[in-house]
Amino acid sequence: MASMQLTDEELFSELKRLGFTPGPVTENTRPVYLKKLKKLREEQQQRGSRSGKPRSGAVVNSIIGGGNTTGSRPASHDVTQPSSNRRPGRKSSVLGFSSDESDAEIPLKRKGLNHSGRVDRSPAFQQPKPRPITPTVVNKNHHGAGSPLNSNDSSRSPDGHRGVSLVWGARARSSPEAEGRDYDESGDEDDNEQATEKNSRSLNGCGASHSTPSKLAGDYSDSDEEEANLGAEDRRRDRLGGHRSHTKAAFLSQGVGRGPQTGGAAREASPSGSVNMVGRRREEGEEDEEADQNNHVDSGDGYSRSGDISRFSIGLRPRFSSYSSLSQPYRSNHSNHSTSNHTYSQAALKQKLSPPEDELLQQFKREEVTSHGSFSAHYLSMFLLIAACLFFLLLGLMYLRMRGSGATEADADKVKKDVILQLLLSLHDHLAHIAGMCVCVDTFFMTMLLFFFSLSQAQNQQFEGLVLESLEWIIRSDQDVGIRLIGQVPDDPVTDINEISRLESTHPNMPFVCRFRRAFLTGISRVFVFLVAVGLVWSVVFYIKYRWRREEEETRQMYDMVERIIGKELDSLSGDKTFSTCLFFSATLRSDLTEPSLSCDKSTSMPSKVWQGKAFPLDRRNSPPNSLTPCLKIRNMFDPIMEVGENWDLAIQEAILEKCCDNDGIVHIAVDKNSKEGCVYVKCLSAEHSGKAFKALHGSWFDGKLVTVKYLRLDRYHQRFPQAQSCTTPMKASGPHLRAVGSTDGTASRASTSSSSSSSGFS
Amino acid sequence: MSSTSQKHKDFVAEPMGEKSVTTLAGIGEVLGKRLEEKGFDKAYVVFGQFLLLKKDKELFQDWLKDTCGANSKQQGDCFGCLKDWCDAFL
Numbered sequence: 001m002a003s004m005q006l007t008d009e010e011l012f013s014e015l016k017r018l019g020f021t022p023g024p025v026t027e028n029t030r031p032v033y034l035k036k037l038k039k040l041r042e043e044q045q046q047r048g049s050r051s052g053k054p055r056s057g058a059v060v061n062s063i064i065g066g067g068n069t070t071g072s073r074p075a076s077h078d079v080t081q082p083s084s085n086r087r088p089g090r091k092s093s094v095l096g097f098s099s100d101e102s103d104a105e106i107p108l109k110r111k112g113l114n115h116s117g118r119v120d121r122s123p124a125f126q127q128p129k130p131r132p133i134t135p136t137v138v139n140k141n142h143h144g145a146g147s148p149l150n151s152n153d154s155s156r157s158p159d160g161h162r163g164v165s166l167v168w169g170a171r172a173r174s175s176p177e178a179e180g181r182d183y184d185e186s187g188d189e190d191d192n193e194q195a196t197e198k199n200s201r202s203l204n205g206c207g208a209s210h211s212t213p214s215k216l217a218g219d220y221s222d223s224d225e226e227e228a229n230l231g232a233e234d235r236r237r238d239r240l241g242g243h244r245s246h247t248k249a250a251f252l253s254q255g256v257g258r259g260p261q262t263g264g265a266a267r268e269a270s271p272s273g274s275v276n277m278v279g280r281r282r283e284e285g286e287e288d289e290e291a292d293q294n295n296h297v298d299s300g301d302g303y304s305r306s307g308d309i310s311r312f313s314i315g316l317r318p319r320f321s322s323y324s325s326l327s328q329p330y331r332s333n334h335s336n337h338s339t340s341n342h343t344y345s346q347a348a349l350k351q352k353l354s355p356p357e358d359e360l361l362q363q364f365k366r367e368e369v370t371s372h373g374s375f376s377a378h379y380l381s382m383f384l385l386i387a388a389c390l391f392f393l394l395l396g397l398m399y400l401r402m403r404g405s406g407a408t409e410a411d412a413d414k415v416k417k418d419v420i421l422q423l424l425l426s427l428h429d430h431l432a433h434i435a436g437m438c439v440c441v442d443t444f445f446m447t448m449l450l451f452f453f454s455l456s457q458a459q460n461q462q463f464e465g466l467v468l469e470s471l472e473w474i475i476r477s478d479q480d481v482g483i484r485l486i487g488q489v490p491d492d493p494v495t496d497i498n499e500i501s502r503l504e505s506t507h508p509n510m511p512f513v514c515r516f517r518r519a520f521l522t523g524i525s526r527v528f529v530f531l532v533a534v535g536l537v538w539s540v541v542f543y544i545k546y547r548w549r550r551e552e553e554e555t556r557q558m559y560d561m562v563e564r565i566i567g568k569e570l571d572s573l574s575g576d577k578t579f580s581t582c583l584f585f586s587a588t589l590r591s592d593l594t595e596p597s598l599s600c601d602k603s604t605s606m607p608s609k610v611w612q613g614k615a616f617p618l619d620r621r622n623s624p625p626n627s628l629t630p631c632l633k634i635r636n637m638f639d640p641i642m643e644v645g646e647n648w649d650l651a652i653q654e655a656i657l658e659k660c661c662d663n664d665g666i667v668h669i670a671v672d673k674n675s676k677e678g679c680v681y682v683k684c685l686s687a688e689h690s691g692k693a694f695k696a697l698h699g700s701w702f703d704g705k706l707v708t709v710k711y712l713r714l715d716r717y718h719q720r721f722p723q724a725q726s727c728t729t730p731m732k733a734s735g736p737h738l739r740a741v742g743s744t745d746g747t748a749s750r751a752s753t754s755s756s757s758s759s760s761g762f763s
Numbered sequence: 764m765s766s767t768s769q770k771h772k773d774f775v776a777e778p779m780g781e782k783s784v785t786t787l788a789g790i791g792e793v794l795g796k797r798l799e800e801k802g803f804d805k806a807y808v809v810f811g812q813f814l815l816l817k818k819d820k821e822l823f824q825d826w827l828k829d830t831c832g833a834n835s836k837q838q839g840d841c842f843g844c845l846k847d848w849c850d851a852f853l
Contacts, residue, residue, distance in 0.1 A: 021817075022817075023814075023815050023816050023817040023819075023822075024815055026815065028812055028815070028826070028830075029812070029815055029816060029822075029826065031826075031829055032816065032822050032825050032826045032829065033822075035825060036822065036825075619772070620775065620847075620851055625775075625776055625777065625851055625852075626776065626777050
């Protein structure tokens with residue numbers, strides 16, 4: 001950008017145009033603004049080249065562009081704003097096909113927004129038809145022949161090449177008859193639709209796409225009628241072409257892998273768009289095939305084929321060429337790059353329409369893609385449902401089969417078996433009854449009678465001869481019929497019928513009362529056991545808690561003793577476990593005595609009244625930027641209750657003077673002995689001195705307390721301390737530093753000078 | 764607390780008055796001399812430039828770099844110093 005010759009005003013206005021509000025352009029600021037302008041322009045160019053997502057970029061840019069100029073990155077964001085402003089209709093326009101639309105956009109941007117008029121028109125076109133119908137508008141432009149549709153179909157399948165050619169063959173065959181250059185659209189459309197459907201069916205996979213093309217065709221035809229910009233003939237042609245391209249688009253959208261197949265598709269920003277473009281391009285290419293063989297190779301600038309819709313006889317064109325040719329007319333609409341003969345010379349009009357059509361087609365294809373996806377999802381759910389039903393059915397059948405097989409065991413001697421079974425049943429019942437009575441009444445002799453009893457009973461009935469046999473059957477069968485055969489020796493398995501001396505029921509059928517009683521007893525016993533267990537657990541828990549409390553008590557006592565020990569160094573307690581622990585604690589605490597954490601009573605050996613560093617660095621937030629008055633009130637220097645001794649106030653004065661030893665402007669110090677807050681009032685020579693003292697004192701640790709300082713009004717100070725009015729001589733610390741404990745003292749004395757360094761250390 | 768130098772703190776603690784340009788944080792002897800040669804002999808002149816550039820960080824830092832060859836740290840320090848001074852007194 002030749003910006004060297006810009007005057008100040010030009011620079012200013014240029015920067016403003018790019019969305020950046022500059023300050024005054026003076027001789028000093030000029031170079032800076034020039035650099036800024038360069039940067040903004042570069043960013044703009046960059047954004048223009050990345051036209052893949054103009055609307056998103058525009059949106060983002062507008063959002064960011066509205067940012068402040070004083071922000072850290074104002075210009076870069078501001079740049080986007082004008083670009084966004086320049087494309088108001090972009091967002092809506094790129095809904096659908098994007099293929100040609102985005103392609104149109106790129107050259108637009110490259111030419112520096114010169115085509116904004118056309119761009120604006122495309123949105124206008126699209127807005128009236130936001131539906132997916134708009135693809136038809138797109139399709140109209142290339143007026144694809146039947147062969148283009150074939151190309152669509154072929155493009156749909158993954159291995160589309162072969163399929164495409166097949167489809168094309170079919171289409172070509174079908175189309176020629178319908179093609180008649182007269183554009184009998186309805187007939188053509190019907191034929192095309194049928195052919196499309198047939199072809200689509202023949203192809204693998206995309207079975208569901210049949211309906212969509214026809215629907216789309218219908219939609220397209222409707223939208224075609226809506227298109228006001230085209231003449232009647234154009235409309236018809238468009239419809240036909242749109243139909244084809246529409247179907248093509250449908251197929252294309254389903255066969256997403258078509259993108260790379262067409263060179264022209266490379267220009268597309270989005271894959272679906274590329275798919276669209278591929279389809280369209282192929283259509284156009286096919287049409288133009290006769291006229292221009294290069295169409296299919298043409299990548300995006302082959303708008304030349306717009307007129308070749310008349311070429312219905314191209315059916316046998318190779319797919320690529322057809323694809324490209326299909327796309328050609330579409331493209332040519334945009335850029336009048338017509339090298340082939342256009343039967344349709346809609347030219348500029350078509351060009352304007354194709355972008356919106358492209359977008360609509362794009363959108364449509366995207367919707368189709370999504371529908372296809374949802375379709376498969378639908379299939380999946382159906383499949384799962386069916387699988388579950390089948391599974392349950394199978395399960396039931398298996399169960400029945402098992403039952404049947406189980407039930408079909410005994411088929412031989414059925415009658416005899418039934419009789420035996422009945423006998424056994426009665427025997428069983430009787431035995432159960434007896435056994436129940438036995439259990440309840442607890443008499444054993446009854447079992448002896450069992451055998452005879454049952455036999456006599458059995459003989460009374462008609463199963464006389466079968467009693468023995470039934471018993472034998474019991475022995476033979478392994479099933480548990482509820483009757484146990486007991487021989488002479490108990491617990492010996494009975495193998496021969498002669499050994500049977502007793503019969504016993506394994507399932508005693510007890511009278512109700514007995515049963516109830518037994519149940520009751522069982523329940524009670526069980527509850528009792530449970531209660532015992534609960535009681536045990538509870539007792540354990542209780543014991544644990546007791547122990548824990550005991551321990552806590554012990555430790556508390558220990559702490560008390562420790563505290564007492566700290567106060568009295570030489571105390572010695574009776575021999576106790578806690579004593580040793582107390583000594584240990586005291587030993588560990590001894591090392592902490594110098595820390596300002598314990599506020600203990602006075603003890604001569606214990607150091608006190610020392611400055612112990614700074615708590616926080618002074619900055620703008622916690623201190624006034626400049627000293628206000630020469631009077632200070634220092635808080636929390638001491639605790640009047642805890643102070644012992646005669647001259648502790650003097651000690652405090654000394655401490656303050658030492659802290660401000662470099663500040664020789666302190667003229668009066670007053671320690672308020674009775675203040676609970678431990679206040680000390682200081683007056684300095686000037687505000688500057690008081691400021692220095694403030695910096696030195698505020699936020700320091702003194703004797704384990706955090707000291708705070710604030711300014712006082714001079715008149716109040718004089719009201720309170722009238723003697724201070726006459727003080728003008730600076731006070732000085734008297735004598736060497738008394739409150740030194742090792743190195744800490746040195747630190748404290750140097751605290752005032754090093755406060756800044758310490759504060760910087762803190763920060 | 765951000766790490767600000769002592770120079771920064773000193774400058775921000777009070778009105779700049781007639782302070783020399785070398786009292787600005789990030790501006791030492793060499794840079795200060797260059798600035799003075801360009802006519803920015805006082806801190807308030809640099810501050811004026813700062814205001815002219817509408818207190819924009821990027822612009823001011825660019826300007827500083829062009830004018831006296833300050834590196835990015837020095838630029839940042841100076842900008843921060845002036846900005847804080849603005850917050851405190853302006």
